[in-house]
Amino acid sequence: MGLKDRVKIAKAASITLAATTSQQRNDALRAVKEALIAGKAKAFEANELDVKAAEEQGLGKSVIKRLRFDEKKLTGVIDGIDQLISLPDPIGKTLLARQLDEGLNLYRISCPIGVIGMIFESRPDALVQISTLCLKSGNCVVLKGGSETARTNKALFDIINDAATKAGLPDGSLIQIEERSQVNEMLECTGLIDLIIPRGSNSFVQYIMSHTLIPVMGHADGVCHVYVDKDADIETALKVALDAKTQYTSVCNACETFLINREIAGEFIPRFASMMKEAGVKFHGNKEFIDTLKSLAPDNSECELMEDSAYHTEYLDYECSCKLVSDVDEAIAHINEFGSHHSDSIISTNKETIDHFMEMTDSANVMSNCSTRFSDGFRYGFGAEVGISTSKLHARGPVGLEGLMTYKYKLFGEGHIVGDYASGTKEFHFKDLN
């Protein structure tokens, strides 16, 4: 069966899945959890082969670490499933209840989106998180994981799919695709797949966004900033700068650009330059920054000259851009122009300046006196996340269960017709119920 036909089945299943009770879906999650524990040997075995192949291909240590699926990762995903089970049912919430007129009652009720297409990196725990998030929220899902963990993905998918259907969820609710070529088939499932969530490199996400008519949620790049205000506490600034840049360099919410207020440069830059050099971070900057660095931190003044237009660079590595600014407004303007509206932080002790920054910076996540690295579904307490959105439509920022829901309007009448209201025979009498 071709992918489109399988997705058609999922589309039909999505209606049944949406109508299951919270208990049915939680029971299925419990069954999935037990099946993962019972079948772990199979998953670990498959993962051994994936890891071996990756090592033979000479993939880096940090990549291998991400590919690995072991007892520790299993414990993590099991904890995640327990957390999901404990969360309230997102389906069937009454978001609005309003009497339009005598006997004519309107309700806005939350319901699943339908069929989600999810493309994600080579991280087996992500497969478990995403599929269980979809089951909890009553959504069908087409899963395409990274090819480096194809064997592990298959083993995990079989365990989850088998347990979920045995627990009574509709057949065909979960689909796994393994070939890269099937991604293009997926992009053509307009009207069948309701939402695509791609995770991966900037160019990959851009490709997805421009090759499908299906709505896409996610982010292409993460050019995040830390602005060190004139009223910054220097210790806080140094601590946050180091964490935002180096705690995990290859992720979207790592800091790429430091904006430094000229008034605090003399105090901040010498220690900043020495700290970053020690951490192995390479500087890029405009002429003014280079001159300032040379005069303030002559021993740590290595810095590559960059054009102003290059301030949109996402390094995802031990490198960063630096720039001096006059005030918070220049910082805001820079971030709104060169950033990616993802996560941006201000370091300041001035409450007014902080509030101004957080109001005017047009980003999904704005922070004060803490690291940009905090923008993440788990750290925000949403449980697992399906991704981070920099779009302003639907969900913005880290997207958990809520982002997988939509709503429908239910209108209950007693023979009401519009003609009566158009002619003036009847009038609306809006009244919120409850």
Add this chain to the structure above:
Amino acid sequence: MGLKDRVKIAKAASITLAATTSQQRNDALRAVKEALIAGKAKAFEANELDVKAAEEQGLGKSVIKRLRFDEKKLTGVIDGIDQLISLPDPIGKTLLARQLDEGLNLYRISCPIGVIGMIFESRPDALVQISTLCLKSGNCVVLKGGSETARTNKALFDIINDAATKAGLPDGSLIQIEERSQVNEMLECTGLIDLIIPRGSNSFVQYIMSHTLIPVMGHADGVCHVYVDKDADIETALKVALDAKTQYTSVCNACETFLINREIAGEFIPRFASMMKEAGVKFHGNKEFIDTLKSLAPDNSECELMEDSAYHTEYLDYECSCKLVSDVDEAIAHINEFGSHHSDSIISTNKETIDHFMEMTDSANVMSNCSTRFSDGFRYGFGAEVGISTSKLHARGPVGLEGLMTYKYKLFGEGHIVGDYASGTKEFHFKDLN
């Protein structure tokens, strides 16, 4: 100045506009209202020319009626502005407040989307409604109205724009484009325009959706259904059927297809056929329906044979498709396959059947015992609407103020870094605030 440069200015203005107070925006709306009253002669005069030109072109009566902007329409839009002023401010609502750990507090705060691109039909009152909705919600907007009312649009836009900027809202917040060619320029403003809302014909909306990378909200077609259940009250069924089909045929929520339960056909069809004939509605149906019609209503049995695949037809006229079904499940399956997920109604006295239909029908608006024509922002009590969305992302159904809002996460820390949580030195302690 090219459109892109003007939109760049609007993009910058959108940040300032978003930071205005509720009072500033309400004052501006009051100024707009007064300016419309004071400048009405100019608008009426421009409208006279538009109407004359339309009449000379031989446009139909109902079109002319839509083009007209007179005292009555003015009163309507003024009422709308008063209603908007009285609504609570949608900006700055705290949607979530959570302590992540001691001193690390997360807030989800509502804010405007930014710059909206709005393309709408030749209806001058729509221009006023849309621009004032955008001002209330703190969004900048690029307006492209139908060319048949170009003169009226220009007069109204000048009045509104002038009043809003004089009242202190940022210059360049409102942009009007008049040339059709500029629509394509608009579609290329990726990263500057945050959302495009097109209203118009199916093919026009399809064109917009497939020619831009900017998110699009709206609906292309409206293939709406009325299902007459075996437990229907016949009088209700007849009354609703007539209203849904004929109260206003050229709109998206008019009924296009009637699904009739075989068990009630004998009772319903004779009266239905005679009523529809009298109303001038032409039938299309499959062979079974034609045969049934001939035997049950020989005097009113005119019906054009249609292929099953044609059940997705949107007539927007005094025509409809008809089909017999065995039960509510067959009706649901038909609607989910051939409908456009817009507005669908069941006529039944059986509560269980109604609930099942409203649960399983995958449409933005599901109704029972009332007309599909009710799905509309005004009738739902949302005030004016910018359009109706059949997408499941962001806003679904009639879209009012709420659909023009997004949110951002604000995270306030005291030097918090992710490294401490990754290493286990610190742990998150999620606690909802308030």
